[in-house]
Amino acid sequence: MTTGYDVVIVGGGHNALVAAAYLGRAGKSVLVLERLGHLGGAAVSAEAFAGLPARLSRFSYLVSLLPDRIVGELGLRIDLRSRSVSSYTPWTRDGVESGLLVERRPTAATARSFRERTGSDREFAQWQEFYGRIEEAAKALAPTLTEPLPDREQVRSLVADAAGSQLFDDLFERPLGYAIDDWFTDDLVRGVVATDGLIGTHTSLYDPSLLANRCFLYHLIGNGSGEWRVPVGGMGAVTDELIRVAREAGADLRTGVTVTSVEAGENGGQVRFTDGDTEQTADARFVLSGVAPAVLDRLRGRESSTPRGAQLKINMLLTRLPVLRSGIDPALAFAGTCHLDETATDLENAFRDSAAGHVPDPLPGEMYCHSLTDPSILGPEQQRQGWHTMTLFGLHLPSTLFEGRNDDLRKQLADGYLAGLNRYLAEPIEDCLATDAHGEPCVEAKTPLDLEDELNMPGGHIFHGDLNWPYADESTDKWGVATDAPSLLLCGSGARRGGAVSGLGGHNAAMAVLERS
Template identity: 55%
Template sequence: MTTFGRDVYDDVIVGGGHNGLVAAAYLARAGRSVLVLERLGNTGGAAISSRPFVGVDARLSRYSYLVSLLPDKIVRDLELSFAVRRRTVSSYTPAERDGRPGGLLVGGGEERTRESFARLTGSDREYESWRAFYETTGRVARTVFPTLTEPLPTRAELRRRIDDEAAWRMLFEEPLGVAVERHFTDDLVRGVVLTDGLIGTFADAHDPSLAQNRCFLYHVIGGETGNWDVPVGGMGALTDALAAAAVKAGAEIVTGHEVLRIDTDGAAPAEVVFRTATGEGRVVGRTVLVNASPRALAELLGQTPAQDPATAPEGAQLKVNMLLRRLPRLRDTTVDPREAFGGTFHIAEGYTQLARAYAEAAAGELPSVPPSEIYCHSLADPTILGPELVEQGYQTLTLFGLHTPARLFGHDNQQAREVLLTATLAQLDAHLAEPLTDCLAFDADSRPCIEAKTPLDLERELRLPGGHIFHRDLSWPFADEGEEEGAGVGRWGVETAHRNVLLCGAGAVRGGGVSGVPGHNAAMAVLGR
């Protein structure tokens, strides 16, 4: 049994991912006694940097990649030594028109973007629609994003604050596909817009659940701009800074402690039962904050999670990390590969292609033309590579595949992973002037520097339920209908049926992504009592 600094803590935090560390830092800075129990041998959860390739000095953001939803408020409040860098290009989407390779480049200035739209579509109309569409989402972002670290508004309250009925209908009431088809005519442009609604979310453009709308909303409101930036030093730089801030404030953090059970009646201090390599132990917390999924929370409380497959969390992404000796040459010679890969490189993400991939996956088949997008973090932040690799021109590539739900990997995860990876890279190769494999680096054991993770891999390694990167489908950033006083989800969206147990993971209301928002809100719920 581990010996801690005290027998009873004000707050015990289950899980040392970024949200748990945010909560720990806020609570410890308020003078409370805080203990963080982490199952793994390191803190950070999915927001870590690691060297996945043997003998290669390249630190990749292995599971989570970019930063948009982390409020500056949290960075300032906790005095974090952490920074992000803006990518000079937002996105590049290769396309072949009239038998000639080309593409859509978004970024590098308004005129350059306008010219790229005109070359692709033959007029300025699509660009003007693009600008008007994102002016609308920008206005919504400037209203909604600040509310994420405030007490949870009601639906009616948020609607009043947005004060734009057309924007409200477009984002909150009609399926995203309606707005995409109303504003845009080009299939490629439609697909580029839709992708923000499909990150980690298995849904059709017209899904009546509006899961795609909720995902889209969180992807366009970050920082009040919707920009997705590269964390300097990799994602691990953020979680290392958070852990340091928590410890500096007085929190205790112990790794290798797997929490097995939380015993509580909701009123008296809770007993937290854990396991280490040497046996089981217990510690008492007046409040327990759980930085894990809602399903894991239910299990810790001795409840039986719902088993309905239709409502069970299910991830739907392929994650691929690569290290290249150099960036590949493109068939489209009008764009420099450093620009094309400097933003989000879209592959097979036309509107029709996305619809087909969804239909195939919904029917139980791996997409025949897998859609995905690629990021090259080392272009914006070469510090993640050792000096020798930088000098030799090495680059990292991170690929995020869409419409690959966990159900497709249950029969043979390894085989399905290999088939999907091969098909995905073939789609990329179709736009390259040379095979990607010709550019791959090799590790110290002479193996190519590429690794792929399916939803089942993420479930096994990180305990993400069903491999769902948000722990469950994203929520609206308000109290649902019938909860006009916030009673159903609590004042901060983190409360549970037990007054002294709070959910501070990505599955909280206003969770998902690397934001720290659930951790902040759980701490505010504690401090506000």
């Protein structure tokens, strides 16, 4: 059976839903095809632990790059809440247990924390200057993400005019590690800054490819502030709203279907898929791909290299927050990002160890507690009893480490991260873990190979591949979504300006279609 549409979208992640909503509202007939039994891809919530009504953001968990423009234009009824704390990093020196507290809007408490760590006010002054300049650059760059791609010189002018030419050089011209070394002197402070260049990215801070710079940039320019906000109701609440607006726009959203091939040419494309026992074909003027580029290549019968993800995600459910040795209120320590073993030296050593095929020691990672900002993801009784969720994201763990030993290494790393956390706690985290209906501790770990298996995400790469600069080069199309076939466009994280829960790939692919229609 063959059916015709204006647009067929392969994959039903959040970007696909954004594209479907925009195109449906413009009067286009749209078909979305999703392999899984649900929509949203990695932007979902789930009851991860048997018998316990806690809906965790199982994969993606915070929102920064989703532009307020998309939220407003689509009429998304979502609540993205700010966290009072940006980060907390416990440290031990000469028998003293303390930590670096960074409030989202720094007060005297943040200044004191820097002074205790570094012995002067210089590092905090540098911090304020550095991030103040980045915020000005973000305000200039963020509006370009939903517009046709600027070229490099336009981006240079925007950043230099807003924050100075030196910041452009720091972000776009030389390896991030050197810039951080110039701005800051303390190893721990340098590490806190550097982590935004390494989330989901396996590279050295000093690599001349500037991959860390690109990752850093996307982590800090969302909505002109770079703030990472908590989605009330969990990440699934964001997807639920995208499903609502896409359906209201008339999009045909199908789940549990398997796309078997994609063909595309000058004036149209064809998608073959199975729905149950039925083989079907959909013809379209445009085919949009929300799947990873490596998956699209396979659907087109082409060879492709597999990207390499580099992270471990651990979800936990706690009956109480653990007490820290430093004495800080756990509600402060875990409200923002709590960094574990992430000095600049730790991060660089972890990269070198993992690149050589060894498990890093210590294991760098960061944690945060969703339920401190949004308790609604917990059941009423859990809220009353003071239960909490906890998310841990481990860095520099490439998919190649897990090949042939995924189950064993998953458990080894989960145990290793809990042991690493325990070094900073006055009580073991194991004493705070809830148990599920089977009496098992509520700890769930996801490796890159797990993401590949569950989400069809090659290599478990959360960005579908290396991030690109948010500007055009000689070979880039106007919106950063083109392929070698005019009727086939990228609308997922693999598009230029893709990655994270942003909707940018979906928005920009929809704009490209509407311009050409």
